Amino acid sequence: MQKFDILIVGGGMVGLTLALSIRKQTTLTVAIVDTNPIAELSNEPEVRVSAINSASKQIFDNLDVWSLISEQRLQPYQHMHIWDKAGYGKIDFDLAQVQQSIATEQLGFIIENNVIRNALWQQAQNDQGIRFFTQELLTNIAVGDSEVFASFTQQAPIMAKLLVGADGANSWVRKQLDMPMTFRDYDHHALVATVKCPQGHQNTAWQVFLPTGPLALLPLFEDDLCSIVWSTSPQEAERLSALPAEQFAKELTAASDGKLGNVELVSERFTFPLTMRFAQDFVKERVALVGDAAHTIHPLAGQGVNLGLLDAAALAQVIADKVSEQSLSQDGNLAWASSKNLNHYNRWRKSEASEMIAAMESIKQLFTPQSAAPKILRGIGMSVLNKLTPAKNILIKQALGYKGQLPELAKQPLD
Numbered sequence: 001m002q003k004f005d006i007l008i009v010g011g012g013m014v015g016l017t018l019a020l021s022i023r024k025q026t027t028l029t030v031a032i033v034d035t036n037p038i039a040e041l042s043n044e045p046e047v048r049v050s051a052i053n054s055a056s057k058q059i060f061d062n063l064d065v066w067s068l069i070s071e072q073r074l075q076p077y078q079h080m081h082i083w084d085k086a087g088y089g090k091i092d093f094d095l096a097q098v099q100q101s102i103a104t105e106q107l108g109f110i111i112e113n114n115v116i117r118n119a120l121w122q123q124a125q126n127d128q129g130i131r132f133f134t135q136e137l138l139t140n141i142a143v144g145d146s147e148v149f150a151s152f153t154q155q156a157p158i159m160a161k162l163l164v165g166a167d168g169a170n171s172w173v174r175k176q177l178d179m180p181m182t183f184r185d186y187d188h189h190a191l192v193a194t195v196k197c198p199q200g201h202q203n204t205a206w207q208v209f210l211p212t213g214p215l216a217l218l219p220l221f222e223d224d225l226c227s228i229v230w231s232t233s234p235q236e237a238e239r240l241s242a243l244p245a246e247q248f249a250k251e252l253t254a255a256s257d258g259k260l261g262n263v264e265l266v267s268e269r270f271t272f273p274l275t276m277r278f279a280q281d282f283v284k285e286r287v288a289l290v291g292d293a294a295h296t297i298h299p300l301a302g303q304g305v306n307l308g309l310l311d312a313a314a315l316a317q318v319i320a321d322k323v324s325e326q327s328l329s330q331d332g333n334l335a336w337a338s339s340k341n342l343n344h345y346n347r348w349r350k351s352e353a354s355e356m357i358a359a360m361e362s363i364k365q366l367f368t369p370q371s372a373a374p375k376i377l378r379g380i381g382m383s384v385l386n387k388l389t390p391a392k393n394i395l396i397k398q399a400l401g402y403k404g405q406l407p408e409l410a411k412q413p414l415d
Contacts, residue, residue, distance in 0.1 A: 004031040004131070006319075006337075007150055007160035009138060009173050011036070013050070013113065014291030014308040015166030016120035020063045021316030021409055023129050026323050031158055033133045033150075038121050039114050041072065045194050045220050046112035047267055049227045051205070051302030053108050055401025055410040056309045060119075062409045068119035069111060073221040076106040079204040085255070086211050093399075104400060108205065108302075110218045110227065133158070141176050148286050162337035163287045164315070169277060171293035179279055179289065186274040186298055188213050189237035191230040194220070194267035195252065197260035201226050207300075208256055212236055214300045215255055226260065228252065229299055237271045274298055276357060282311075283346040285339045290315055295353040298360040306401055307356055311349050313407035318345040352404050 006022060008015045011034030019030045039046075052060075060066040078095035095107055124130045133155070140151040141163065148163040165173030174181065201219035206226075208215050213231040220227055230240065230252075240248060245265045253263050277296040282289045291308030322336035335341055397403060401410065 002031070002156050002158050004029045004158060004160045006162045006164060007031045007033070007148065007158050008164045008166050009033050009150075010166035010168060010171075010291075010293070011117075011121065011132070011134075012166065012168065012291070013116050013120060013305060014312050015164070016117065016124050017059065017063070017309050018164060018166060018290055018312035018316060019124055019130050020065070020120065020127070021059070021313050022319060023127050024063060024409070025316055025320035027129065028319070028323065030130045031133060031160065032124070032130065033138055033158075035134055035137055037134070038118055041112070041114060041118070044267070045222075045225060045227070046114050047192050047194055047227070047270055048113045049110050049218060049220070050113055050116065050305040051108050051218065052111055052116070053303075053306050053399060053401040054104050054106075055406060056306045057109065058411065059309055059313050059407075059409045063120075063123065065119050065123050068122055069115060072115045072119065074109050074111045074115065075201075075203075075219045075221045076109050077201075077203050077205045077219050078107055079202070080107060080207070081204055081259075082207045082209075083257075084209050085257070086209070107400070110205070110220060138172070141173070143177070143284075143286050146286075161286065162319075165287070165289045165293040166291055166312075167293055169275070169292040169296045171289065173287070174279065174289060174293055177284060177287055179281060179284055179287075181277055181279050183275055183277045186231075186276060187233065188231045188274040188298070189234045189271045190274055190299060191228070191232065191237050191240055191269055191271045193228050193265060193269045195226050195228055195249070196224050196264040196266050197226050198224065198263075199259075199261035200224050201260065206256065206259065210255055215252075216300075216302070217256060217260060218302075225266070226263075230255075231274060231298070231300060234273070241269050241271055276361075278353065278357060281346060282349055283339050283342045286337050288315055288342055288345065294349070295357065297353075297357050300360060300363060301399070303356060303360075303399075307353060310352065310401070310407060310410060313409040314349055315342075315345050317407045317409070318342060318348075348405060355404070 005028035008019055011032045022028055080093040083090040136152045136155055138150050139153055142149040148160050151157040165171045167173055200223045206217040212233055216229045217226040249263050249265050279289055279294045282294045290311040297304050322341045
């Protein structure tokens with residue numbers, strides 16, 4: 001039997017951030033089970049990217065990971081341009097305006113997922129309190145009164161005081177432990193790819209709301225490269241994926257009003273369905289869920305990964321607080337892993353996730369096909385909002401992650 005304080009199933013961005021956050025604040029030992037190998041970066045950009053906001057950057061800073069990320073490659077952006085294809089409304093966010101009320105050097109960063117994961121993995125491997133299990137998947141979980149027992153087919157089982165499911169939207173941990181999930185199909189598929197833009201991305205995150213769904217063009221580490229996330233109906237996503245590259249590029253150029261020039265497809269196209277998921281509880285006795293295992297949202301605001309990273313920092317903080325209290329159960333074991341002691345995490349992060357899910361649903365519904373009158377009103381509303389600096393600053397603070405109750409690892413001084 002191999003004994004650890006915490007067993008994390010899933011070594012993606014959120015699971016690794018959780019492990020490092022726990023080790024940053026406690027002496028607890030951590031086991032991570034994940035059979036997906038680290039991928040070496042090629043010269044070509046990875047298709048899957050994340051928009052990392054200031055709160056998430058602060059977490060990486062505090063975990064001594066940001067320098068490892070920046071040594072590889074990333075793209076900051078100082079501007080955001082959002083417009084309505086079906087109307088005439090637009091909103092522009094500019095760093096210079098934001099800096100009048102918020103101490104930040106960027107509006108955000110577009111970073112390839114593998115860049116982030118590789119940096120986190122490297123940092124975790126250097127921590128003697130973290131051990132990786134990469135040869136086999138777990139086959140069974142049994143939760144006892146004071147321990148969790150996790151079994152492999154061949155390796156010796158793992159015993160831990162707390163099990164964390166950080167294993168994604170189709171979480172095996174969540175299913176094994178029958179943790180109920182509310183879900184709704186967004187009736188959208190996301191098409192992702194890398195494109196070349198002759199006019200350059202101009203350090204700007206671009207997003208247009210089309211009648212079929214939002215299209216984002218996100219700046220990459222080379223001036224003329226963008227990552228696209230095109231959310232549309234499953235049928236339209238299938239049609240777009242099947243188009244010859246040149247025809248796809250023409251339709252993408254038209255959809256983006258040619259604002260980045262005549263774009264060129266330079267990667268494969270990948271599609272995946274979009275579903276809202278929300279676990280009814282993020283905590284069960286000696287079990288917790290983080291990231292996509294607990295919730296998934298529409299990618300139109302690029303907040304999914306940031307929400308998960310805040311889960312990780314919040315859970316680590318709650319654990320550290322309970323450990324520092326040295327609360328002992330009747331049998332002499334530390335009770336920090338009990339559902340009662342982790343209930344603050346459950347309430348905290350469920351509230352933040354439900355607010356984000358509601359916000360994404362509201363935005364999605366606002367831009368669904370409508371009659372002419374609502375389109376005109378929507379355009380007027382966007383144009384008015386674009387001139388209201390205080391209102392825009394509230395929105396950008398939320399986009400930067402500075403809203404709600406922040407974990408200590410995510411905080412930085414605000415003006």
